[in-house]
Amino acid sequence: MTIACLAVCAILLAASSVAAAADTAFLVVHKKGDLVKSKGTEKVTVSISLHNAGASTAYDVSLNDDTWPGEFFDVISGSPVQTWEKIDAGATLLHSFVLQAKAKGPFTSPPAVVKYRMAAKSVLQEAYSTPLPEFDILSDKPAANRFDWSFGVQYGPLMLVLSVVGLFIAILVSPSKSKKISKSDSSVLTSSIVVDFRPDDSRQPLWVFSCTKCLDNAARGFQV
Known part of the structure; x- marks a missing residue:
């Protein structure tokens, strides 16, 4: 009984806190960075958005994103x-x-800090932006290609296989406008596809699909 009463009290306190926060200023801060490489140099454009999701005005707002050390970056604009x-x-x-x-x-750039007041001359509040993920400065790779390839290495072959299977299912279930496929035709509706994906630099393909004479059937009147 005591535990239930405590739980109810906690819920009521949380609800009252949310209701009180809804009547005040509440800043949501988002930070993003764009890395641009040109003429042997690299520039980072940092964009920060501050949105007041509360129901009242935020006063004396200050932003501080001094998280870029001078030995790594120069502020040029x-x-x-x-x-x-x-x-x-x-x-x-x-x-x-x-x-x-x-x-x-x-x-890696940590979150920016935003301070503001919910009312004039009230206590300062703090809000933190989203951090930036790690990026590689002055890398030999083009800026557009600097991301972790592990996702593609792990899931790329699976997505390719699913795409191929889905394509052939669509071909098989699609009605023909000129004639229906006979059993003799459907028995040769195959094609040869070899997915040669070697994450360990071996020479053995992981998936092999045997399929032939798709184009021959298409030429004889089978339309997708």
Whole structure:
């Protein structure tokens, strides 16, 4: 009985806290970075959005994303620090700045910090943005191709096989506009496809599908 009463009290307190928060300012902060390589240099464009998801205005808003060390980056446009007088309820502000990379290697940017007041002269509140995933600075690979290939290595062959199987199922179940496929025709409706995927650099294919004379059947009137 005591545990049940405590649980009910906790639920009521949580509900009251949510209701109280809904009547105040509440900032949701999102940070993203775009890595651009050009003429032997690399630039990172950092974009931060601040959205007031609360029901009242946020005052004395300050943004600090001073998480880019000087030995790795130079700020060439904008500033990682910015202030605003207020953000109205439901409004969104966008802020961006550009960095130039100086050192080579992986780098991860922690969340930016936003401080604001729920009412004029009230206690400062803090909000944190989403962090940035690790990216490789001044890598030999093109910026567009710098991602982890493990997902493609692990699931690429499976997706290819499923696509091939789905394609042949669609061919088999699709009605022909010119004539129906006879048993003799359907018995030769096969094709040869070899999926040669070797993650360990071996010379043995993982999947082999034998299928022939698809084009011959198509030429004789079978239409997908």
